Amino acid sequence: xxxVKEVVRVGINNNFNxxxxxxxxxEGFKLVRSNAMFFVNSNIKTPKLLEIxxxxxxxxxxxxxxxxxxxxxxxxxYKLDQAKxxxxxxxxxxxNESINKLITELSEKGYKVVITVMRFxxxxxxxxxxxxxxxxxxxxxxxxxxxxxxxxEKFIGSLKNVYICDAKV
Numbered sequence: 001x002x003x004v005k006e007v008v009r010v011g012i013n014n015n016f017n018x019x020x021x022x023x024x025x026x027e028g029f030k031l032v033r034s035n036a037m038f039f040v041n042s043n044i045k046t047p048k049l050l051e052i053x054x055x056x057x058x059x060x061x062x063x064x065x066x067x068x069x070x071x072x073x074x075x076x077x078y079k080l081d082q083a084k085x086x087x088x089x090x091x092x093x094x095x096n097e098s099i100n101k102l103i104t105e106l107s108e109k110g111y112k113v114v115i116t117v118m119r120f121x122x123x124x125x126x127x128x129x130x131x132x133x134x135x136x137x138x139x140x141x142x143x144x145x146x147x148x149x150x151x152x153e154k155f156i157g158s159l160k161n162v163y164i165c166d167a168k169v
Contacts, residue, residue, distance in 0.1 A: 011041035018048035039086045044073040053081050062089040069098040087112035093130040094148050107159040115164045117144050
């Protein structure tokens with residue numbers, strides 16, 4: 001695809017629900033922008049996600065949209081044609097062994113993994129998932145402290161195809 005001039009992400013602020021109308025719309029976009037590469041943004045809980053297998057479109061899948069890891073949903077990912085998965089997104093919080101195992105598993109299975117380090121707007125939402133001691137209030141958000149980011153970088157350092165989105169703390 002050396003003639004690709006732009007990348008178009010569909011479903012940025014909302015979930016691509018894999019409906020017939022959405023697929024038709026993407027095909028229309030492709031006709032107008034023939035030199036663009038398209039991918040849709042979805043999550044593992046999308047009821048019709050496996051419809052991706054029946055269409056000529058790539059997908060980015062958030063594997064743990066609710067932060068916690070649901071094995072049934074992870075197994076659903078493995079029913080998708082892996083060649084159509086541009087990358088998987090994992091929402092990360094520190095000291096969560098099931099998330100760490102998920103990242104390792106996905107890497108070992110050959111997926112490109114992009115980690116989104118969770119930010120929180122309030123102590124209330126943060127305390128539902130992790131400890132306040134891991135976070136500092138920065139730029140209107142509770143963000144992972146530098147030490148936490150360094151620990152994450154060490155953890156993924158030996159894994160293949162694992163990246164951190166917005167790694168600046």
